[in-house]
Amino acid sequence: MLTNLHVKNLALIDEAEVAFGPGLNILTGETGAGKSILIGSINLALGKKMTREVVREGASSCLVELVFQIENPQILSSLKAMDVETEDGQLIITRKIQDGRSISRMNGETCTVSQIKKIASLLLDIHGQHEHQSLLYQDRQLEILDAYGRDTIGPLLEETAEKFTDYKKLQKELEAYQMNEEERAREISFLEFEIQEIDEAALDPAEEEELERRYRKMSNSRKIAEALNQAYQLTGYEAGAGEMTGRALKELSGVASFDEELEGLVSALTDIDGLLNDFNRDVSAYLSDFTFSEEEFYETEKRLDQLNHLKSKYGKTIADVIDYQERQKRRLEQLQNFEARRELLSDRYEEAVKRLELASHNLSAKRKEYSRELSKQIIIGLQELNFLDVSFEISFSRTDHYNKNGFDEIEFMISTNPGEPVKPLAKVVSGGELSRIMLAIKTLLADKDNTETLIFDEIDTGISGRTAQKVSEKMARIGKGHQVLCITHLAQIAAMADVHFEIAKQVEHMETLTRIRRLSESESVQELARILGGAEITKTVYDSAREMKELAQVQKTSRLKRTE
Incomplete structure (x- = not known):
């Protein structure tokens, strides 16, 4: 459960430390005091995403x-599987925001x-205001059903998603074969041209570097010769x-x-004289061999132009060009064996459809099984x-396409x-009724997935009177098996608190701050x-509040206990 919350410099809170307890934790306060903060x-x-404010x-x-x-x-086991280690079951999560x-x-x-x-x-699990x-x-309704039956539906859902991925991949491949004979002939001709152009170049990935070295040497031959002659004379x-x-050395x-x-x-100078003599001889030898024809230079330049032209069309490097050619060869082979390939893909696609259909059918059957159970549980909830006479069903229809x-x-x-027939949720319920339906569903899902802490932010929207009392009893019952944090404006719910916090806005040193205690x-x-009383709290109002608190405690220890 969530045992502690520490907040510093957030919105209207300069610093707050809250120690939550087990069971039902109620948070109340005036409107605008900062409860939702x-x-x-x-x-x-x-x-959650943050704003600058x-x-x-x-x-x-x-x-x-x-x-x-x-x-x-x-x-704890799930956390360990995610490589998250706790210290004696304690996990501390912090987030600091700066600049x-x-x-x-x-x-x-x-x-x-x-x-x-x-x-x-x-x-x-946090249930927000809306x-x-x-x-x-x-x-969202489908997600709720899948979450309710997650232990059985989950593996079927994963299998269906896997089959859908295979199906979409084959569908995309098959779509590439949807062309007429004229289009196919045109693409074959184009592919053959590209493959031949690269073939005629007889590419070697190692050749380009050698060509560039030779070209650099030839194009700068005059500078090289002048520099060598100068060096020869200066060291000669x-x-x-x-x-x-x-x-x-003689002196x-x-x-x-x-x-x-x-x-x-003398020994050192003798070495220098020998080195100069060797250097002179090497320079002389290099100059003697430093010859090439205009034709050799032209052929080198022409070859580099050819390679650069291919790279401009097919890839950044010679290796890229060769890879491109291999891909085009594979595509050409596909088109040359077009009918056979399309028939093979079509057969594989049909098999993928059958596998996806079977997986979807099994998934649907299990969903329908759990939908009946979920409907019964929602009706009870x-x-x-305070839905005195309620009917609830989950209707199924089939989409015109597959998805994951x-x-x-x-x-x-x-x-x-x-006496009224069931209708879609959106056409029947009010905001307050919708809020209660979500409360019933959240309770069911929490029991299913072992969530320890539930947070309800103003679950009481649009309800009052007897309904509010029923909601308060439900919240108290949830609090017996889970830790619950609940922001509320209703006295009936607040009276059920195991731990009660007040959130208030105060002005200190010309500064508005939110405090919690x-x-x-x-x-x-x-x-x-x-x-209960609003602006004026009379003795009668106070007595009513005390009685409400006492009755709530009696309900929690007697009637609620008997309904477990």
């Missing part, structure tokens, strides 16, 4: 830290936002360095016998939420009044009175 901070830590005015950065204590062995960039960490190690999102799906509207979309034995060195050798230390100098999810198209059908039992009653 708190849920937003959790979303932000778990990878997220960092508090005047601060250079903001930080959100979540501490989870995980006890569910299945979740428009963010850094996420898990237990101190830097990680990507996509990794955080994947892990977050195991740890908690998420129930997604129930109106049929693709006719008024050059060679002559000067020889004379110096030094004449006096070497007078001092033994001079022998080292809705009855608990098979061929099913489903629609949630409901009737909330006796855990309420004691008496303070919780005071907050309920505020919700």
Whole structure:
């Protein structure tokens, strides 16, 4: 479960530390106090996109830290499979935002936002203020059904997606063979021309470098010759360095016998004289061999032009040109064996269609099996939420095409009044009813996937009275098996709190800040009175709030317990 939340410099929060408890955690406060900012901070830590306004005015950065204590062995096993190690079941997720960039960490190690999102799906489920509207979309309805039967439907879904990938690949290949004889003849002619043009060039990947070396040498031959002649003269034995060195060696050798230390100098100068002599000889030899004909230069230049022309048409390098030719040869072979190849592909395509059809059929059959179970469970859940006489069905139809999810198209059908036929969800329910339906579904899915923490952001939209009481009982019942964080405006729901927090907006030093604090039992009653009484809290209102709190506790320990 989520044990701690630490927020610093986020929107109106300068710094907040919240220690959540097990069971039902209720968050209440005046409109605009910043309740949704708190849920937003959790979303932000778990990878939600950020806006520039997220960092508090005047601060250079903001930080959100979540501490989870995980006890569910299945979740721990799933995390381990994702190479996420916990320390005695504890996992700390942080996200720091500075200069428009963010850094996420898990237990101190830097990680990507996509990794955080994947892990977050195991740890908690957040129901936003308007998420129930997604129930109106049929693709979302299909996701809910698949999630409900994930243990059995999941593998079938993966198999169907795999078969669909094979089917699409073959379909694309077969489409390439949809051409008439004239188009085929024209493409064959073009391919033969390209292949022949490259063949005639007799390409060798190693040749280009040698050609460029020779061309560079030939095109700069005059500069090379002039530089070598100059070097030969300057180091030679006719008024050059060679002559000067020889004379110096003669002078030094004449006096070497007078001092033994001079022998080292004579030896060094002898080496220099020998090196100059070897250098002169090598330069002379290079100049003697440094000849080529105009025809050789022309042929080298012409060959380079040919290679550059091919590269401009078929690839950046000679190796690319050769690869291109191989591809064109394969395409030519396909076209030359067009009918046989098309027939083979057609047969493979038909087999792929059959395999996809079978996988989609098996998937659909299992979905229909689970749809009946899901419908029954949703009806039970809705009855608990004050839908007194409700019918719920999941209708199936087949799409006119395949996709990675098979061929099913489903629609949630409901009737909330006796004697009325079921109709599509979008045509029947109000916003408050839709919110309750989503609550029932979220409860079912949470029990299926072992999610430890559920977060509801104003699930009470559009409800009041007896319905609100039913929702509060449902929330309390969920809180017996899960940790629940719930933002609410309704006293009936708030009264059920196992842990109650107040979120308030305060002005300190000319600055508006959001504060959050855990309420004691008496303070919780005071907050309920505020919700019930509005601007003026009379003794009667306070007594009603205290009675509501006491009745809620009785319900949690007696009637709710008997319905487990």
